[in-house]
Amino acid sequence: MKKEIIIMSRTRRHFTSKFKSDLVIELLKGEKDLNTLAAENEILPNLLRNWKNEFLSKASIIFDDSREDNLNQKLETERKEKASYARKVGQLTMQVDWLKKKSEEILGPDYEKQYSPKPFEE
Known part of the structure; x- marks a missing residue:
């Protein structure tokens, strides 16, 4: 079995919030593991892990009604x-x-x- 080597470039890439959330949701569904998703999208596993943590920590904001009152x-x-x-x-x-x-x-x-x-x- 031949092992494939993935070389990550050092150029900074910018990811959209839609892309990040789609990947995190796919990760949370559990159909693919973190390393597989990271390899398929050519990103570092730690980056995907950080996105997941940020997504979960900010998820409660969606249901926060006081935020809308403050905005008004x-x-x-x-x-x-x-x-x-x-x-x-x-x-x-x-x-x-x-x-x-x-x-x-x-x-x-x-x-x-x-x-x-x-x-x-x-």
């Missing part, structure tokens, strides 16, 4: 914050417009030329 609260907070910023921008825009109007009334239409040039204007 965070989205609501962000909406309120954006609305607050929009109000502030609107208020400041109105103030600037009013100041420009009053400056033109008091100092004349070319009042800006009397002062130093505005930054970032060419």
